[in-house]
Amino acid sequence: RLYRIASIPGDGIGTETTDAAVQVLEKLAEVSGKFAFEWDHVDWNSKTYREIGSYIPPGGIERLKKSDAIFFGACGWPDIPDHISLWSLILPLRHRLNQYVNVRPTRILRGTSSPLSSCVADPSALDWVIVRENSEGEYAGQGGTTHAGTPLAVGTEVAIFTRPGIERVMRFAFDTAAGRPRKLLTMVTKSNAQRHGMVLWDAVYDEVRAEYPDVAADRMLVDAMTCRMVLRPRSLDTIVATNLHADILSDLAAALAGSIGIAPSSNLDPTRENPSMFEPIHGSAPDIAGKGVANPVGAFWSAAEMVRWLGQGEAADRLMEAVENAAAKGARTKDLGGQSGTKEVTDAVCKELEGM
Amino acid sequence: RLYRIASIPGDGIGTETTDAAVQVLEKLAEVSGKFAFEWDHVDWNSKTYREIGSYIPPGGIERLKKSDAIFFGACGWPDIPDHISLWSLILPLRHRLNQYVNVRPTRILRGTSSPLSSCVADPSALDWVIVRENSEGEYAGQGGTTHAGTPLAVGTEVAIFTRPGIERVMRFAFDTAAGRPRKLLTMVTKSNAQRHGMVLWDAVYDEVRAEYPDVAADRMLVDAMTCRMVLRPRSLDTIVATNLHADILSDLAAALAGSIGIAPSSNLDPTRENPSMFEPIHGSAPDIAGKGVANPVGAFWSAAEMVRWLGQGEAADRLMEAVENAAAKGARTKDLGGQSGTKEVTDAVCKELEGM
Ligand SMILES: CC(C)[C@H](C(=O)O)[C@@H](O)C(=O)O
Numbered sequence A, B: 001r002l003y004r005i006a007s008i009p010g011d012g013i014g015t016e017t018t019d020a021a022v023q024v025l026e027k028l029a030e031v032s033g034k035f036a037f038e039w040d041h042v043d044w045n046s047k048t049y050r051e052i053g054s055y056i057p058p059g060g061i062e063r064l065k066k067s068d069a070i071f072f073g074a075c076g077w078p079d080i081p082d083h084i085s086l087w088s089l090i091l092p093l094r095h096r097l098n099q100y101v102n103v104r105p106t107r108i109l110r111g112t113s114s115p116l117s118s119c120v121a122d123p124s125a126l127d128w129v130i131v132r133e134n135s136e137g138e139y140a141g142q143g144g145t146t147h148a149g150t151p152l153a154v155g156t157e158v159a160i161f162t163r164p165g166i167e168r169v170m171r172f173a174f175d176t177a178a179g180r181p182r183k184l185l186t187m188v189t190k191s192n193a194q195r196h197g198m199v200l201w202d203a204v205y206d207e208v209r210a211e212y213p214d215v216a217a218d219r220m221l222v223d224a225m226t227c228r229m230v231l232r233p234r235s236l237d238t239i240v241a242t243n244l245h246a247d248i249l250s251d252l253a254a255a256l257a258g259s260i261g262i263a264p265s266s267n268l269d270p271t272r273e274n275p276s277m278f279e280p281i282h283g284s285a286p287d288i289a290g291k292g293v294a295n296p297v298g299a300f301w302s303a304a305e306m307v308r309w310l311g312q313g314e315a316a317d318r319l320m321e322a323v324e325n326a327a328a329k330g331a332r333t334k335d336l337g338g339q340s341g342t343k344e345v346t347d348a349v350c351k352e353l354e355g356m
């Protein structure tokens, strides 16, 4: 089976971790013998923006639609305001490719450790999947500024929650929970203080919940949820939340599991009409870019999720096994308390794959 | 000096922890010998709402304005939707009394411990003051629902950020940072994804920052901020963020310091034209209400902040000393790993105050 993958390394360490992921994926294909990759190397990044004034050139979305999946590195550079780079690349891709869920698994990989004492004692206590609404809500993009540049300036951010938009991600979350051993879902909003769209989330949750009698579901406010994650990690399994809330909670989850450098994300179009997109949750990290020290594990885990989405579950498990073996044997970057560089970790993972 | 305090115990454990705080404050006044309290016991709560259809009766705000400060317990009960109870009591009070900053100190009290291994090793690593914008932003209250109750329903939440609103809280935060030994401020937004109001926050930050050359200030995105709090607590000191972001970050801070039950908050009108309001950050906790097990430390710490705001800094320090002594000697509720009830902790703190 041949998979056509569009890879968009982007900026900064995105290029380093994407290179590493491509190398590891090639090795995975080789050792599995069941599939191969054909790469479309897409060079949209902040350099392109400086040159042609946009990240995505005309026809860009159509080009991506020809692929089976997209692998994304990171995007943004200090000379371009972040809201411009993100709204010119990653956010339009999520929106235009109908990638309405963003899935973020978090657990404590072998060879890494959690800053929480409770999880040092028992790493299995933290094993979560965060399902993030990825197409609307606080990132709908509406709002504006009145009296800009004057002492009276007023800026608004308009979060838009549509019933179909909520329903589809809610069903996805219940399906995800139903497919996991504990069948546990926690739905997060801030409907006490935000009483319009957030209350609609609660209402849709109540309805969809009735369709899934085997899933044990409960509700939390986003502020209280951070406490539960820190103090009672084992009480959680699948989590569903809005675009902004889940963005915050998933970074927190990654930190509680040890490092943002290991965390993966999948931007999915569950209808499979468009290619889905896989990206580590780390950013372009200008401070460490070009030094060969970026942690490639977030990219590897994202690559594993991509391979799983493409139907190669066994190969995905194999890749994660290799990543964990390598980490357990000491191939760890600085953020995980180790001393290896990107290349050493990548080579160690390839070696594990070969030896399996 | 006689201080007139309006106390609003509210619902659930709010009544228990407020009673405890009143008792401790009376003892503090007695042992200090420099001031006394006159109480206005205000019985607005969910029972009142069920009876008269509102929490705040006509003339209520004027009644509160006669006090030097307000002590608040908690509000909300399961039979009344949270967005109704909160928008009928605590949020209107914050808005109508111009309490535009909410200050949330967090540190690891003696006798309590953090879930973070790094802070178990060194509790001084976590010592933060979170300054929360308390009057607008994501809690401005605007938004609505179109096609309500139909498959096409759309709900919006409109976050409103005004330049004067941002400026005043930003100055307060810089002043707070300037008054602390490390003179360190971290400003939090999500201006990469939210490009209107959040970008205005960033702009105001840049301007106000120029007025405070001695404060070392930096900027974070709210998602990345959660990681920094978990992984590099010592790198933070004073933090300023929007209404919603700081709400989330301050609950996280409380959990990282050990329990939401110890965390205080001050709703301040820095102009002192209106009374400020002091409340533990815990809610009404229907699950444990009436059992005498609620942690009163959040209420005691809030009481200490109130006394400090009233100008009695020495007495405030004394109260915190007593709270920490009592905890260190074992007077701790279950959430802190102890076995004491509300009354035992309260008595222990009073005893400490007497013995000082
Ligand atoms: C890059 C940025 C727009 C993004 C987001 O906030 O969605 C990132 O933080 C993420 O979590 O994927």
Ligand SMILES: CC(C)[C@H](C(=O)O)[C@@H](O)C(=O)O
Binding pocket: A192, A193, A223, B086, B090, B091, B247, B281
């Ligand atoms: C009670 C509720 C409205 C409140 C808030 O979200 O502001 C609470 O969570 C807090 O943090 O003070």
